[in-house]
Amino acid sequence: xxxxxxxxxxxxxxxxxxxxxxxxxxxxxxxxxxxxxxxxxxxxxxxxxxxxxxxxxxxxxxxxxxxxxxxxxxxxxxxxxxxxxxxxxxxxxxxxxxxxxxxxxxxxxxxxxxxxxxxxxxxxxxxxxxxxxxxxxxxxxxxxxxxxxxxxxxxxxxxxxxxxxxxxxxxxxxxxxxxxxxxxxxxxxxxxxxxxxxxxxxxxxxxxxxxxxxxxxxxxxxxxxxxxxxxxxxxxxxxxxxxxxxxxxxxxxxxxxxxxxxxxxxxxxxxxxxxxxxxxxxxxxxxxxxxxxxxxxxxxxxxxxxxxxxxxxxxxxxxxxxxxxxxxxxxxxxxxxxxxxxxxxxxxxxxxxxxxxxxxxxxxxxxxxxxxxxxxxxxxxxxxxxxxxxxxxxxxxxxxxxxxxxxxxxxxxxxxxxxxxxxx
Amino acid sequence: xxxxxxxxxxxxxxxxxxxxxxxxxxxxxxxxxxxxxxxxxxxxxxxxxxxxxxxxxxxxxxxxxxxxxxxxxxxxxxxxxxxxxxxxxxxxxxxxxxxxxxxxxxxxxxxxxxxxxxxxxxxxxxxxxxxxxxxxxxxxxxxxxxxxxxxxxxxxxxxxxxxxxxxxxxxxxxxxxxxxxxxxxxxxxxxxxxxxxxxxxxxxxxxxxxxxxxxxxxxxxxxxxxxxxxxxxxxxxxxxxxxxxxxxxxxxxxxxxxxxxxxxxxxxxxxxxxxxxxxxxxxxxx
Numbered sequence: 001x002x003x004x005x006x007x008x009x010x011x012x013x014x015x016x017x018x019x020x021x022x023x024x025x026x027x028x029x030x031x032x033x034x035x036x037x038x039x040x041x042x043x044x045x046x047x048x049x050x051x052x053x054x055x056x057x058x059x060x061x062x063x064x065x066x067x068x069x070x071x072x073x074x075x076x077x078x079x080x081x082x083x084x085x086x087x088x089x090x091x092x093x094x095x096x097x098x099x100x101x102x103x104x105x106x107x108x109x110x111x112x113x114x115x116x117x118x119x120x121x122x123x124x125x126x127x128x129x130x131x132x133x134x135x136x137x138x139x140x141x142x143x144x145x146x147x148x149x150x151x152x153x154x155x156x157x158x159x160x161x162x163x164x165x166x167x168x169x170x171x172x173x174x175x176x177x178x179x180x181x182x183x184x185x186x187x188x189x190x191x192x193x194x195x196x197x198x199x200x201x202x203x204x205x206x207x208x209x210x211x212x213x214x215x216x217x218x219x220x221x222x223x224x225x226x227x228x229x230x231x232x233x234x235x236x237x238x239x240x241x242x243x244x245x246x247x248x249x250x251x252x253x254x255x256x257x258x259x260x261x262x263x264x265x266x267x268x269x270x271x272x273x274x275x276x277x278x279x280x281x282x283x284x285x286x287x288x289x290x291x292x293x294x295x296x297x298x299x300x301x302x303x304x305x306x307x308x309x310x311x312x313x314x315x316x317x318x319x320x321x322x323x324x325x326x327x328x329x330x331x332x333x334x335x336x337x338x339x340x341x342x343x344x345x346x347x348x349x350x351x352x353x354x355x356x357x358x359x360x361x362x363x364x365x366x367x368x369x370x371x372x373x374x375x376x377x378x379x380x381x382x383x384x385x386x387x388x389x390x391x392x393x394x395x396x397x398x399x400x401x402x403x404x405x406x407x408x409x410x411x412x413x414x415x416x417x418x419x420x421x422x423x424x
Numbered sequence: 425x426x427x428x429x430x431x432x433x434x435x436x437x438x439x440x441x442x443x444x445x446x447x448x449x450x451x452x453x454x455x456x457x458x459x460x461x462x463x464x465x466x467x468x469x470x471x472x473x474x475x476x477x478x479x480x481x482x483x484x485x486x487x488x489x490x491x492x493x494x495x496x497x498x499x500x501x502x503x504x505x506x507x508x509x510x511x512x513x514x515x516x517x518x519x520x521x522x523x524x525x526x527x528x529x530x531x532x533x534x535x536x537x538x539x540x541x542x543x544x545x546x547x548x549x550x551x552x553x554x555x556x557x558x559x560x561x562x563x564x565x566x567x568x569x570x571x572x573x574x575x576x577x578x579x580x581x582x583x584x585x586x587x588x589x590x591x592x593x594x595x596x597x598x599x600x601x602x603x604x605x606x607x608x609x610x611x612x613x614x615x616x617x618x619x620x621x622x623x624x625x626x627x628x629x630x631x632x633x634x635x636x637x638x639x640x641x642x643x644x645x646x647x648x649x650x651x652x653x654x655x656x657x658x659x660x661x662x663x664x665x666x667x668x669x670x671x672x673x674x675x676x677x678x679x680x681x682x683x684x685x686x687x688x689x690x691x692x693x694x695x696x697x698x699x700x701x702x703x704x705x706x707x708x709x710x
Contacts, residue, residue, distance in 0.1 A: 066441060078475055082500070140516065144503040 007190040008421065010197075010262040011102025011250035012361050013094030017053030017206075017243045017348045020071065021097065026365050032374045032394070034347050036226040036241050041208050049220045051229060053243025053349025055206050060086050063129035080162050083148040085123030088158035090246035091203035095163060098199065098248035102262060113196040115167035116159055117186045119178030119353045120202070122152035124209035155203050167195050173353075175408030176314075177273075178202065179247070180356025183416055184271035186251045196256040199248060202357030206244025210352070214242065217281060219318055230317035230350070231377035232343035233326070233385045240316035243349030247358040266364040269303060269401075269417040272296025276411025283321055287328025289413040290314075290405060294332045297415035303401055306336040308417075310372055310399035312359045314407045315343035316350045323384045325405065330387060340399070342375035342391040356406040360416050363402045367420035370398035427454055438511040442468045450512050462513065462535055469508050473501050487529030495528075515539065526550065526573075549574050551617070559620050560613060561633040565590050568610035569658075572617055577662040579672075581614040587652030602650040607684045611674040612638055614658045615691055619670050623693070627667050636693045639669065643687025654678045660689070668694040 012022055017035025019025035028035065039052035059069040065081045074093045081089070099109055108114060130146035143149075148157050153171040160169050168189065172182045179202025186198035204210060214220050221239040223229030230241045257264055274296060276289035283289075298305060311329060315322045322343075329341060344362050345351075351358050366373055371394075378392040404416045427435065435454065439447050446468025449461035470491075471482050478496030480489060491497050497505065506517055515538055525531050551572040557563055572581035585602050592600035616636050624631050650656060657677050664671040670691050676684040 064440075077477075079498070079500075141507065141511065144500055144507065 002193070004191045005193050006254040007187045007251050007268040008254050008257050009249050009265045009268060009364050009418075010252045010257050011098040011100075011104070011248070012265060012364060013097030013099075013101065013246070013248035014358075014361065015055060015058075015090040015094045016245040016247065016351075016358060017055060020055075020057055020093070022101065022365070025362075026369060028347065029344065029362060029365060029373050030369075030371055032347065032376050034226055034376060035243065036230070036347075036349050038224065038226070042212075047208075047212070048222050049212060049215055050224045051221060051226055051241045051349075052206060052211060053241060053245075053351070055090065055243070055245045058086070058090070060207065063126060076162075080158075083145045083154075083161075084158050085126045085149045085154055086205045086207070087120045087123060087203040087244065087246065088149075088155050090244065091118075091120075091155055091159060091201050091248065092162055094203070094246040094248040095159060095199065095201065098250050099163075102250040102252070103260075104197070104250070108197060108260075110164035110166055111197075112166045114165065115186070115189060115195040115198040116156055116163075116165045116169040116201065117172065117182035117189075117198055118156035118159065118170065118201045118203070119172040119174075119182040119357065120152055120155040120204055121173075121175075121178070121210065121353045122154055123150045123205050124213070125205055125207050126150040126154075128209055155201060159199075159201060163199075165199070167198070174412045174414075175410060176316075176350070176352050176355055177406040177408040177412045177414045178353035178356065179358070180271075180360065180404065180406035180414035180416055181273065181412075183249060183251070183268070183357060183360050184273060184414055186249075187268045187271055187416075190251055190253050193253070196253050198251045200251055200357055201246065201248050202351065202354035203246035204244040204352045204354040206242070210244065211242030214240070221317065228377055230343075230346045231379075232313065232315035232317040232322055232346050232375055233382055233390050234317075234378045235380045235382045237317040237319065237322065237382070239318055240345065240350040243351045243354075245351060245354060245358070247354060247361045249357060249361055249364070264421040266367045266421050267419045268360075269419050270297055270300030271414065271416045272298070272300055273412070273414045275413065278411045281409055283324040283407060284411060285320070285324055285327070286331070287324035287326075289411050290325060290328040290407055290415070291331050293413035293415040294328065294403065294405070297403065297417045298332075301417035303417055305333050308333070308339040308401050308403055309397070310363075310366065310402040311339050311341045312363050312366075312373065312402060312404040313341050313343045313375075314345075314355070314405040315375075316345055317343070321407070322382065325407070326385045326388055338387070338389050339403070340372050340389050340391050340395065340397065342373050344373050344375075346376035346378075356404070356414060356416070359406070360404045360418065363404050363416075363418050366399055367402055367418060370420075372397055372399055425455060427451065435512060438508055439468070442472045446472075453513065459536065459539065462539065463532055465512060466509060466531060466535065469505050469512070470495065470497070473497065473505050473508075475501070485528055487527065487532070489528045490526055491528065491531070492526075509535070513539070524550070549621075556617060559633065560617055561636070562613050562616070566609075567613070568606060569613055569617070572614060574618055574621055576622075579614045579618040579658075579660040581610070581617070581658045583610055583656045583658070585650060585652050585654050585656065592652065600652055602654075602656075604646045604684065607646065607650075607656070607676050608641065608644060608686060610656065611658050611660060611672075611676060611684075611686055612689060612691070615660045615670065615672045615674065615689055618660065618662065618672075619691055619693060623665060623670060626665060629667060631693050635695055636691055639690040639692040641686050641689045643685070646684045648678070648681060648683045650678055650683055656683065663688070668692055
């Protein structure tokens with residue numbers, strides 16, 4: 001078997017609650033500025049949840065794409081916009097950024113050697129509107145785009161057509177670890193030499209249809225002050241705050257990237273995945289699944305636990321989830337140097353299927369720009385987190401090797417390992 | 425009958441982003457049954473959905489304007505328009521009915537028939553190049569029809585001059601011009617298609633594909649040179665059908681400009697092929 005190839009990240013794209021460009025996201029991550037605010041969609045007296053990590057510069061007043069607004073930097077034709085949901089529109093914009101950042105010529109974007117790994121929960125809102133039309137106005141009134149603008153596959157369906165993707169394409173669906181899975185699969189495709197470039201895209205709508213169903217299991221924070229919540233690892237945490245948007249990572253074969261003189265942000269060393277085998281919603285209390293995912297990832301990456309500098313935790317700011325993850329981290333790194341840990345979800349909100357890709361992209365920024373992201377809004381650490389160096393204030397240490405954790409419903413766990421790019 | 429407030433609201437919702445004129449026409453149709461309002465509604469909806477990249481604007485359109493090729497409506501846009509038409513005019517269009525609607529004229533006629541309950545004039549049957557090749561004895565590289573449609577006494581066919589036709593490298597050296605003889609051949613093939621598909625039923629007689637032959641042509645003229653890239657339209661009209669001959673008058677055009685005509689094209693059919701040119705070309709037309 002030929003030696004495995006190496007996967008590097010050569011481009012990033014961001015449409016997030018903390019910024020719609022690399023520069024803006026970097027500034028807000030460094031300055032610890034939240035993207036969470038009171039969400040007008042949740043203003044009603046009957047809505048117990050008030051906060052969301054809002055995506056700025058986009059408007060979706062109705063489900064009809066002709067009413068939507070988006071930043072003037074992006075142009076879409078009617079044919080491109082027509083089959084989209086908000087998540088694919090966010091992703092289209094993030095893709096354009098990533099393509100530009102990676103300096104990809106059109107023939108490299110649309111090539112049999114370039115693939116697309118997507119992750120989205122689909123558009124609950126579009127599904128609702130489409131089915132509402134079908135049920136109340138008759139089957140023949142079902143909007144023609146009803147399937148392509150709503151199912152979880154909607155994201156790859158739209159992007160393949162918009163960017164004329166010719167390599168492998170897939171929509172990953174594993175709840176809140178979906179886009180971490182997408183990045184893991186993309187890394188394997190590159191390392192096995194099956195593709196030269198793979199776009200990894202996580203995207204999620206940001207509206208009541210995507211976020212508020214989580215109120216049914218009391219998983220959402222009911223805090224109304226965006227300076228206080230979300231606050232992962234804090235004793236006062238009361239649930240997660242939802243967000244949407246899109247992030248894109250261009251994952252590329254190192255040799256290919258070098259040959260074309262591509263700008264390299266970081267290397268994806270490897271990844272691991274494992275399931276709790278426990279419950280549909282609740283995490284295994286000791287994070288056993290996550291322990292195995294992290295160990296798999298370290299093994300795959302040939303990284304010793306003591307050499308991990310930073311973990312971007314899944315930590316959504318729920319009571320059970322944060323504790324299980326802390327127990328898992330303690331178990332994996334017991335007896336050695338503990339990595340710094342933070343949850344960037346305390347700034348952005350929890351992006352569901354988008355979270356894994358967004359946080360891996362944040363890790364790329366932290367590695368390349370040499371800073372450790374802070375876990376915001378912590379005033380009193382939960383004693384359950386004892387023994388873990390959670391980054392509550394800016395620190396001078398700069399990570400060289402980072403892990404990014406993601407867990408999802410059904411007890412799915414993914415751990416990605418990334419390293420700063422130094423050998424130019 | 426006046427529309428209820430809800431019906432009016434639904435109607436306006438269905439016609440969002442359409443002109444006031446379109447909305448008023450729809451109300452006129454729904455309240456007073458004014459049939460003359462229907463084309464206004466249909467054109468209004470097409471205009472609202474038509475992509476800006478279309479090569480023909482609706483105001484320059486005619487009955488012969490093709491929805492897909494000329495107005496740039498792709499299949500999904502057509503569906504959007506159909507769903508809106510159904511909603512606004514309050515009718516249902518079946519899938520198989522949709523298939524036969526190619527031009528604005530088809531659409532107007534179809535809707536008129538649908539609304540008045542009149543017997544719809546069946547749209548001309550459409551043939552693809554593959555289908556044509558199954559009927560005609562002529563085959564590539566000597567088949568000069570890409571699409572065809574047959575009416576009761578008409579045939580309309582199209583051919584795109586590709587530039588790769590084998591004879592163009594010699595006709596002429598360094599200047600490919602579609603030969604006049606092939607223009608006449610193409611018109612003959614169109615007429616032959618009509619004979620094979622229509623004549624057997626009219627004459628109650630079986631006609632085998634390889635039993636149709638060119639007999640004569642009179643008044644053949646060519647007016648323009650045509651070159652690779654140009655699209656040729658052939659139109660044939662049956663002048664007379666009497667066993668064993670069919671007589672047509674034919675024209676060829678490109679982009680509306682006359683390219684060639686044949687005043688009188690005679691095809692003969694049947695195993696006993698002795699039509700006698702005099703009886704075919706000089707016989708009484710009635």
